[in-house]
Amino acid sequence: MNLPTIASIGFGAMARALQDGLARNSDSLRLSGALVRSATNQEATTNFTLWQSAQELIAAKPDLVVECAGHSAVREVVPKLLEAGIDVIIASVGALADSQTRDRIDRAAQTGKARATVVSGAIGGLDVLRAAALAGLDEVTYVGRKPPPAWKGTPAEHLLDLDALREPTEFFNGDAASAAAEYPKNANVTAAVALAGLGFDRTRVRLVADPHQQTNSHELEAIGAFGRFRIILDNNPLPENPKTSWLAALSAEQAVFRHFTNLEL
Ligand SMILES: NC(=O)c1ccc[n+]([C@@H]2O[C@H](COP(=O)([O-])OP(=O)(O)OC[C@H]3O[C@@H](n4cnc5c(N)ncnc54)[C@H](O)[C@@H]3O)[C@@H](O)[C@H]2O)c1
Known part of the structure; x- marks a missing residue:
């Protein structure tokens, strides 16, 4: 059985927590790679790809991309992925405080017939x-x-x-x-x-x-x-980044599970 290709934008504390969480909690879902600004050899393994441009990531045809990078990635990378028909989960929800960015994401998703989903992140309810x-x-x-x-x-x-x-x-x-x-x-x-x-x-x-x-x-x-x-x-906090709540990383992981489930509970 082919596993879905799930990628992250950014490979910081949240993406690493997502990688660990999927490995721990799922037999069928795993993080296949990440779009990074600069790749180091320590991070690349045979089962994990590092892409260095949005174009390279799009060419890999991921089934789902989880943005774990920051507001600029939501503005600059996410629209390109959506226009290419790739579904995206957005962790840096704050970027959507800007109405022009919201409109751009909405239009890109319509063009690519793709879905952009925001995580609940550090907050609940x-x-x-x-x-x-x-x-x-x-x-x-x-x-x-x-x-x-x-x-x-x-x-x-x-x-x-x-x-x-x-x-x-x-x-x-x-x-x-x-x-x-x-x-x-x-x-x-x-x-x-x-x-x-x-x-x-x-x-x-x-x-x-x-x-x-x-x-x-x-x-x-x-x-x-x-x-x-x-x-x-x-x-x-997440042990690797005290500025990020553990719950925010868990909510990204949960959003991945929801994306691939047939029965959303
Ligand atoms: N929704 C929430 O409640 C919530 C909570 C915490 C964090 N966040 C968001 O999640 C993001 C990630 O958190 P973290 O703890 O992993 O941060 P982090 O600083 O540990 O890691 C972010 C990584 O993304 C990389 N990056 C930034 N822009 C990039 C781009 N355009 N392309 C490729 N890589 C890029 C950075 O170099 C860094 O390595 C934060 O920036 C924040 O916006 C959301």
């Missing part, structure tokens, strides 16, 4: 949000809470003395469009919530530096005709 939106949502609020050092390298650094913080402190309260633009490192979760629910202008985002917090926590609350729901996730 998006199935509830999508369903609830059908009857109308009144409010959606996302609260991102991280230990102060995790906000270093963001505008929070100029708003707070992160090293001196003793109490949880909110430093951003605004819409998802501004949050995604000002805090691009948080944009994947913000965009996933906005796209599933009330959109970028009506989704409220609060960002908090919390010295009592050990992990990255995501809280999502929605109120609408369906009722009300609230979910809190305290995510452990």
Whole structure:
């Protein structure tokens, strides 16, 4: 039996976790190779191909590609794959905060009769949000809470003395469009919530530096005709990249299983 060819864009922490996860959890699915910026011999094995251009990857006719690279790969590589008729799972959902990129991906998928799917990533409850939106949502609020050092390298650094913080402190309260633009490192979760629910202008985002917090926590609350729901996730990091939640890699793996299953549970 021929195994499907599954490739990743990028071969960093998430793609490696996907490779390990598929090897551990499936007899029939495995990562066949990756599109990388520069190939090193250590990564190439007889069972694993490294492609160095989108053209090379397209020529290999993969059945599915999982983007595990970053926002620029969503803009630059994903449309080419979709136009060539290759289905793509997108992990860097934050790239879709830009409406031109969303339109480009949509048009490319239509041209190639291919499917682009976004992962739920580090956040959960998006199935509830999508369903609830059908009857109308009144409010959606996302609260991102991280230990102060995790906000270093963001505008929070100029708003707070992160090293001196003793109490949880909110430093951003605004819409998802501004949050995604000002805090691009948080944009994947913000965009996933906005796209599933009330959109970028009506989704409220609060960002908090919390010295009592050990992990990255995501809280999502929605109120609408369906009722009300609230979910809190305290995510452990991927050992290879503390900036990426383990759950984000697991959700990419789960999206691969869903893609190939006949009965989606
Ligand atoms: N949806 C979510 O909740 C969520 C959570 C975490 C991460 N992510 C996304 O997943 C991406 C991957 O995460 P990671 O932990 O593996 O990051 P990582 O930095 O460990 O690895 C990313 C790899 O992709 C490579 N890369 C970047 N652009 C490329 C391109 N155009 N072509 C080929 N390779 C390219 C980089 O060189 C790097 O090796 C992140 O950039 C982020 O956008 C999404």
